[in-house]
Amino acid sequence: MQSQQTTDQRTASTSTMHTTPMEAGRQRQGRLWSNLKEVCDLLHIPAAVSVNSEELLFQHVQFKTGQRVHTIGQAFDTLYIVNSGFLKTVLIDEFGNEQVLSFPMKGDMLGVDGIHTRHYASEAVALSDCDLILLPFKKLTALGRVHMELENLMYGVMSRELVREQAMIGMLGALSAEARVARFLVSLADRFAAMGYSSKLFNLRMTRHEIGSYLGLTLETVSRTLSAFNEIGLITVDQRTIGIKDAEALKTLRRLPPSRSRTKAAGKKAELDAAGDDQMLATA
Amino acid sequence: MQSQQTTDQRTASTSTMHTTPMEAGRQRQGRLWSNLKEVCDLLHIPAAVSVNSEELLFQHVQFKTGQRVHTIGQAFDTLYIVNSGFLKTVLIDEFGNEQVLSFPMKGDMLGVDGIHTRHYASEAVALSDCDLILLPFKKLTALGRVHMELENLMYGVMSRELVREQAMIGMLGALSAEARVARFLVSLADRFAAMGYSSKLFNLRMTRHEIGSYLGLTLETVSRTLSAFNEIGLITVDQRTIGIKDAEALKTLRRLPPSRSRTKAAGKKAELDAAGDDQMLATA
DNA sequence: CGCGAGATTGACTCGGGTCAATAGTAGTGG
DNA sequence: CCACTACTATTGACCCGAGTCAATCTCGCG
Numbered sequence: 001m002q003s004q005q006t007t008d009q010r011t012a013s014t015s016t017m018h019t020t021p022m023e024a025g026r027q028r029q030g031r032l033w034s035n036l037k038e039v040c041d042l043l044h045i046p047a048a049v050s051v052n053s054e055e056l057l058f059q060h061v062q063f064k065t066g067q068r069v070h071t072i073g074q075a076f077d078t079l080y081i082v083n084s085g086f087l088k089t090v091l092i093d094e095f096g097n098e099q100v101l102s103f104p105m106k107g108d109m110l111g112v113d114g115i116h117t118r119h120y121a122s123e124a125v126a127l128s129d130c131d132l133i134l135l136p137f138k139k140l141t142a143l144g145r146v147h148m149e150l151e152n153l154m155y156g157v158m159s160r161e162l163v164r165e166q167a168m169i170g171m172l173g174a175l176s177a178e179a180r181v182a183r184f185l186v187s188l189a190d191r192f193a194a195m196g197y198s199s200k201l202f203n204l205r206m207t208r209h210e211i212g213s214y215l216g217l218t219l220e221t222v223s224r225t226l227s228a229f230n231e232i233g234l235i236t237v238d239q240r241t242i243g244i245k246d247a248e249a250l251k252t253l254r255r256l257p258p259s260r261s262r263t264k265a266a267g268k269k270a271e272l273d274a275a276g277d278d279q280m281l282a283t284a
Numbered sequence: 285m286q287s288q289q290t291t292d293q294r295t296a297s298t299s300t301m302h303t304t305p306m307e308a309g310r311q312r313q314g315r316l317w318s319n320l321k322e323v324c325d326l327l328h329i330p331a332a333v334s335v336n337s338e339e340l341l342f343q344h345v346q347f348k349t350g351q352r353v354h355t356i357g358q359a360f361d362t363l364y365i366v367n368s369g370f371l372k373t374v375l376i377d378e379f380g381n382e383q384v385l386s387f388p389m390k391g392d393m394l395g396v397d398g399i400h401t402r403h404y405a406s407e408a409v410a411l412s413d414c415d416l417i418l419l420p421f422k423k424l425t426a427l428g429r430v431h432m433e434l435e436n437l438m439y440g441v442m443s444r445e446l447v448r449e450q451a452m453i454g455m456l457g458a459l460s461a462e463a464r465v466a467r468f469l470v471s472l473a474d475r476f477a478a479m480g481y482s483s484k485l486f487n488l489r490m491t492r493h494e495i496g497s498y499l500g501l502t503l504e505t506v507s508r509t510l511s512a513f514n515e516i517g518l519i520t521v522d523q524r525t526i527g528i529k530d531a532e533a534l535k536t537l538r539r540l541p542p543s544r545s546r547t548k549a550a551g552k553k554a555e556l557d558a559a560g561d562d563q564m565l566a567t568a
Numbered sequence: 569c570g571c572g573a574g575a576t577t578g579a580c581t582c583g584g585g586t587c588a589a590t591a592g593t594a595g596t597g598g
Numbered sequence: 599c600c601a602c603t604a605c606t607a608t609t610g611a612c613c614c615g616a617g618t619c620a621a622t623c624t625c626g627c628g
Contacts, residue, residue: 091454099454113450115443121450141436145429152425158442159399165449166397166405170375170383172456173500177584208607216457218585223608239593239607461616492575502617507576523575523625 032060034083034133036150042081042107042133045153056143059134069110069124069132076114078136082106085130086205089122090213100214102164103127103206106195109157127205172216175254180215181225182250185235189244199247204240308367308417316344318367318417320434326365326391326417328478329437340427343418353394353408353416360398362420366390369414370489373406374497384498386448387411387490390479393441411489456500459538464499465509466534469519473528483531488524 036056040046060083063069069080072092086105090098101122104110113121115137144151171180193199204211208219215222226242229235234250236243244250308322320340324330344367347353353364356376370389374382385406388394397405399421428435455464477483488495492503499506510526513519518534520527528534 091450093454093458097458099457101450101453112443113447115439116447121447141432141439144435145432148425148429151428151435155399155425155438155442158439158446159396162442162446162449163397163400163405165446165453166375166385169385169449169452169456170377172453173383173497174377174381207605213457219607220586220609221584224584227608491573503575504577504618505616508616511576 033057063126063130067126070120071123074120076118080110081133082108083131086127089124100210179254182253186250201243317341329440347410347414351410354404355407358404360402364394365417366392367415370411373408463538466537470534485527
């Protein structure tokens with residue numbers, strides 16, 4: 001299932017995306033390790049790293065395309081930070097269908113959902129060869145009492161993840177298919193930009209099926225929508241290579257300003273505002 | 285907006301739901317306070333409370349129906365735990381539409397989404413008169429270094445919240461309108477049961493509109509679906525009073541086992557299984 | 569007693585799911 | 599090197615679930 005165990009092309013196989021050889025960490029006894037500062041940088045958490053935490057090292061692990069980092073129900077003991085590569089996290093429902101929850105990439109944390117029950121609640125699969133940093137949870141909490149920036153880091157990351165999921169719920173609950181796909185592309189572009197890659201031309205690491213699952217749509221709808229965007233000139237599509245042509249239009253694109261869930265108070269004015277530019281897309 | 289400031293009926297006004305006068309906390313200098321143990325009990329976190337944390341007291345605050353506990357963008361400084369009452373948390377999108385994210389009740393934590401940016405990311409509104417416990421975040425993290433159960437408590441609660449939201453995403457992404465409403469009712473019933481109330485007969489604290497927003501549906505669809513369930517004998521409906529008649533059927537009710545997002549491997553068998561009992565509902 | 573918010577119900581429409589056929593791509597093995 | 603096979607993606611035809619619009623009903627509350 002989902003096996004495409006390629007030979008060994010950690011950074012190869014992708015054309016437009018040149019994974020920089022090593023994002024963080026140094027060799028030591030044949031393995032990669034990172035210190036606290038690197039971890040904080042990776043997470044974009046401005047940790048006032050007072051500590052000379054050079055002795056606080058975290059080990060790396062590599063996963064190859066298709067490998068599972070953790071599965072649902074597996075005993076939880078460690079968190080992961082993505083140093084390089086692309087993954088997906090999925091839920092498996094009672095009928096074996098999988099629901100994609102997120103597409104973690106550089107700087108994202110994995111495994112947080114395991115803390116509560118001490119068993120991972122989701123499954124994480126590598127969509128490309130990956131390099132992850134291990135954060136043994138026991139060790140982490142122990143250190144948290146000594147280095148308080150670590151503790152704040154944890155709270156910050158978990159809260160950020162929570163906000164991200166809230167936004168996702170909002171999107172699933174309120175936006176049309178086109179708007180979801182459009183925002184998905186924009187958010188991908190933003191993330192690539194944040195990682196230093198091109199936000200104008202990039203490769204999707206996931207299938208239409210996975211995108212559809214993530215967005216609550218079918219793969220056909222995703223495909224059709226991408227084709228439509230291409231038609232209109234908002235993007236270019238060639239298989240998994242996406243070129244962003246009009247990011248602004250994608251950002252503001254909507255449809256079905258759902259009269260539902262409209263506050264009586266705030267709604268009145270918004271209704272009028274929306275009426276004006278109610279065409280399919282509003283190019284800023 | 286959303287003002288229905290009733291006089292003072294903290295425990296009154298609801299027929300089937302008799303809010304027990306005081307769930308936790310004791311008087312002291314004219315206000316209610318709770319210690320760490322009570323907080324843990326409320327959160328269902330089995331904190332091995334070794335500490336004689338009688339000096340660790342957390343203050344309560346009361347909110348009346350319609351009042352806002354915090355709003356979006358407001359500076360974050362404290363978390364809240366619901367001791368009694370019912371609330372909703374909402375997101376406001378760029379057009380003023382509100383998207384309901386959750387319906388917090390006894391034992392739930394509020395405000396976690398504010399940690400990351402130091403500003404609340406959502407708005408919390410009391411749907412009934414409420415009694416909340418204040419957890420000043422600064423104080424909390426400071427204490428966390430002394431009492432490690434507090435720290436674990438925090439991680440546990442945040443992780444639980446994350447898992448809850450994941451389940452929500454899964455539901456929004458994969459289930460039909462009927463299935464969503466059915467599961468919503470079941471989850472409400474379960475929560476009422478956990479609080480010691482009847483899980484067979486209860487009052488909804490929210491409008492159809494709010495339910496619809498929460499489930500990604502219109503209020504009409506919610507209303508129609510409830511009527512349909514009533515018709516079939518799964519529940520009884522009278523305005524906001526809901527009687528659960530066949531909890532099992534509600535739990536397993538689905539529709540559209542979305543052929544989408546079906547793993548090739550696991551899917552095959554599931555497909556056959558599902559084919560058999562593909563009627564509208566499967567009564568166990 | 570009348571007003572307004574909420575709930576119910578019907579009629580109509582359409583976005584997007586379903587089914588199906590075709591084509592492009594990549595990895596495998598002869 | 600090329601055919602074989604298995605995914606993956608694209609596109610069209612069809613249709614149904616749920617959104618939209620609108621009328622009516624109910625219940626509290628002033």
